[in-house]
Amino acid sequence: MNNHKKSFSIRDLENLSGIKAHTIRIWEKRYNLLSPERTRTNIRSYSVTSLQKLLNVTLLYNGGYKISKIAKIPEKNIPLLVREIIADSKSKNHSISAFKLAMINFDQSLFTKTYNGLLTDRSFGEIFRDIFIPLLKELGMLWQTDTISAAHEHFISCLIKQKIVINTEKLQHIEPVNKDKIFVPFLPENEIHDIGLLYLNYEIVLRGYKSIYLGQTVPMENLVDTMKYFDNLHFVSYLTVVPTKDKINGYIKDFATMTKGYTNPNLWLLGRQTQHIVEKTLPDFVKIFTSMDQVIERL
Template sequence: MENIQQDFTIKDLENISGIKAHTIRIWEKRYNLLEPKRTDTNIRYYSHENLQKILNVVLLSKNGYKMAKIAKMADEDMLLKSREVAFGSNTNDDVINDFKLAMFKFDKVLFDKTYKKLLLKKQFKKIVEDVFIPFLNHIGLLWQTDTILPAHEHFVSNLIAQKIHSNTEFIEPIVNKSDKTYVLFLPENEIHDLGLLYLNYELLLKGNKTIYLGQNLPLDNLKSFFDYNENLCFVTSLTVQPYKDKIEDYFNQVEGLLETSNHEFIAIGRRTSLLRTKDYKSNISFFDSITDILKVI
C-alpha cells in the first residue's frame, strides 16, 4: 500500500495546506518552489513529494522563517529544518501533517510512528483533544471539497478507532455513585462512530456504566431496554442520518418510546439545531459536539 501514487491538483494543495492557489502559483514563479507536471491537456498536477514540500514550507513559515530563506533550502535541508522546528514547537502542525501524509499514502507505518511520537509527549486523552479532533475536522473539510476519497477517510478513521478501542480496554473500573447507564448507538445507515467511541471511552474513564451498541441500529431495538428498571440515558450521534427531511419524524418516534419512562435521550450533532425550538415532553436534549456534552457529564 505504501507504493500507491496520488496526484494532486493545485486546488487539492490549497485545501490540504491552507495556502491559496494564487499564492502557491506566485511561489512557483518567484522562487521555483515546486515543479508541477502537466497532463496532455496542459493542466498542472502535483506529486506526493510536492505535497510534503508545501506542508514543510507552511510549517517553517508559521515558525518565523521568511519565504526567501525557505526557497533557498535544498529539499533535504528543508526536511531536516522542518523536523527540528517540529521537535521544538508546542504546536501540533507537524504531527497533523504527518497524519495527512500517512492518509494519502495509505501508510500505516507512518501513522503508527507518528502516534508513538505523540505518546512520548501527551496522554491519550490529550492526543484526542489536541490532535485527532482537529485532524478529523480537517478531514471533514477535505471530504466536503472532494479532495480525498472515501477510502482515505475510512483508512485513517479505522486506525484512530483502533487506538480508541485499545485504550478503552485498559481502563480500570472505578466506583461511580451514579446509578445511570449510558446506552450509546448510531441510527440506521449511520457509520461515523469515532465520536461515539471516544465518548464511550470518556464515560468509562469517569466511572460510568455504558452499553455500546455501535453503528446502524433501528430505533425500535431500544425497546428491549425498557423492561429494565435501570436509570438509562440513550446517546446517539447524527452525522449523516437521519436526513434533514426525516429528522423531525425520527425524534417524534423517540418521544413515543420515552413517553412512559423516565429515561433520557441525548443527541449530538449540529444538525440537531433544527429541533431545538421544539418543546418535547420527554427528557430529550441536544448538543453540538462531544466536547460540549463532556462538559456536563
Template sequence: MNNIKSTFSIKDLEHLTGIKAHTIRIWEKRYNLLQPERTDTNIRCYSLSSLQKLLNISYLNNNGYKISKIASYESSKIPDLVKEVAIKDQTNNHTLSTFKLAMVNFDQKLFYDTYSSLVDVKSFESIFYEDFIPLLSEIGMLWQTDTITPAQEHFATTLIRQKILINTEKIQSQNQIKSKKVFVLYLPDNEVHELGLMFLNYQIIASGHQSIYLGQSVPIKSLKDILGYYDDITYVSYFTVKPDKNNIESYIDEFTNTILNHPHTKFWILGRMLSEIDIKTLPKQIQAFDSIKNLVKKL
C-alpha cells in the same frame, strides 16, 4: 500494483495546505519553490514530495518565517528546520500536516509515529480534542472537495478508531463503576459515523459510569429491550447524517413514545442534524448538546 495517489493538482495543494493557488503560483515564479510537471494540456501537476515540501513551507510561514527566507534554504534543510520549530510550537499545526500526509500516502508508520510523539506529552483526551477533531474536520472538507478518496478517508478514520478502542480497553481495566447511572450509546438506522460516539463511550467509562455501547444503525425497537434491566438509563446518540431533515422530528416523536414513557429515562443527543429542528421544543427528558465537551461536562 501500487495505486497510491502520487500526483496532485494545484487545487489539491490548496485544499491540503491552506495556501491559495494564486499564492502557490507566485511562489513558484518568484522563488522557484516548486517545480511542477505539466500535462499534455499544460496543466500543473505536483508530486508527493512537492506536497510534503509545501506543507513544511506553509508551517514555517505560519510560524513567522518570511517566504523569502524559507526560499533561501536548501530543500533538504527545510524538514530539519520544521522539526526544530515544532519542538517549541504550542499549536497542533505541524501535527495536523503530518497526519494529513500520512493519510494521503496511506503511510501507517508515519501516522503511528506522529501519534506516539503526542502520547509522550499529552493525555489521550487532549489528543482527541486538539488533534483528532481538527483532523476529522479537515478530512470532511477534503472529501467534499474531492481532494482525497473515500479509501484515504477510511484509512485515517480506521486508525483513529483503533486508538479510541485501545484507550477504552485500557480505561476499562483501570476504572471501577462508581454510579448506578447507565448510559446506552447507539447510532440510528443507517448512521455509521461513530468516532464521536466511541470517544463519548471512553469518557463515560473514565467518569466511573456504566456504558453499554451498541454501535451503528440500531433501530428504536431494539433499544426498548434494555429498559427491563436498569432503573436509571440515559440513551446517548449522535445524529451526523441520519435521521435526515425530513425524518428527524418523526424519529424523536417515535423515540419519545417508545422509550421515554418509562420513568427515569433520558435521551441525550448531539450532531449536526440537530440544526434541522428547534431544540427548545424538545420534551423535557431530551437534552441536546452542541459539542462532545459540553456533554462530557454533564456527566
C-alpha cells in the same frame, strides 16, 4: 482497481498545505521547488509526489527554515529533517500538518510517531479535542471539495478510532463508581459516523459510569432489550446524517412511544441533524446538545 487520487490542482495544494496558490507559484518560479505538468489550456496539475514534497516543505517552512535554505537541501534529506521537526515539536499546527502528511502517504508509522510525541505532555482527551477534532473538521472539508479521496479519509479516521478504542479499553477494567446513571451510546439505523460517539463513550467511562456501547446503525427496537435489565438508562446518540430532516421529529416521537412504559427514560442528542428538531414539541426526557463539550460538562 486503484481509485486513489493521482493528480491535484494548485487549489488542492493550497487547501492541504495552507500555503496560498500565489506563494506556491513564486516558490516554483524562483526556487524550482515543484515541477507541475500542464494541460493543453496551461492549467497546472501536480502529482502525489509533488504534493508530498510541498507538505514536507511546508513543515520545514513553518518550523523556521527559510524557503531559500529549503531549496538548497538535497531532496532525499527533506523527509529526514521533517521527521526531526515532528519529533521535537508539540505545536498544534505542526501536529496537524504531520497527520495530514501521514494521511497522504498512508504512513501509519508517521501517524504513530506524531501521536506518541504529543502524549509526552498532553492527555489523550487533550489530543482528541485540541488536535483530532480540528483535523477531522478540516479533512471533512477537503473530502467534500474532492481534494482528498475517500481512501485517505478512511485511513486517518480508522487510526483515530483505534486510539479512542485503546484508551477506552484501558479504563474498562475499573469497576464503575458512579451508579446514578447508566449510558447507552448508539447510532440510529443507517448512521455509521461513529468517531464522535466513540469519544463520548471514552469520556463516559473515564468519569466512572457504566456504558453499554451499542455502536453503529442500531434499529430502535433493539434498544428495548437494554430497558429490561436496567433502570435510569441514558441513551446517547450522535446524529450526523440520519435521521434526515423530514424524519427526525418522527424518530423522536417513535422513541417516546417505545419508552412509554419505562420508569425514567432519557435521550441525549447531538450532531448536525439536531438542528432540524422542533424543540417546542420535545418530550421532557429529550435533551439537545450543541457540542460535545456540553455533553461532557453534563456528565
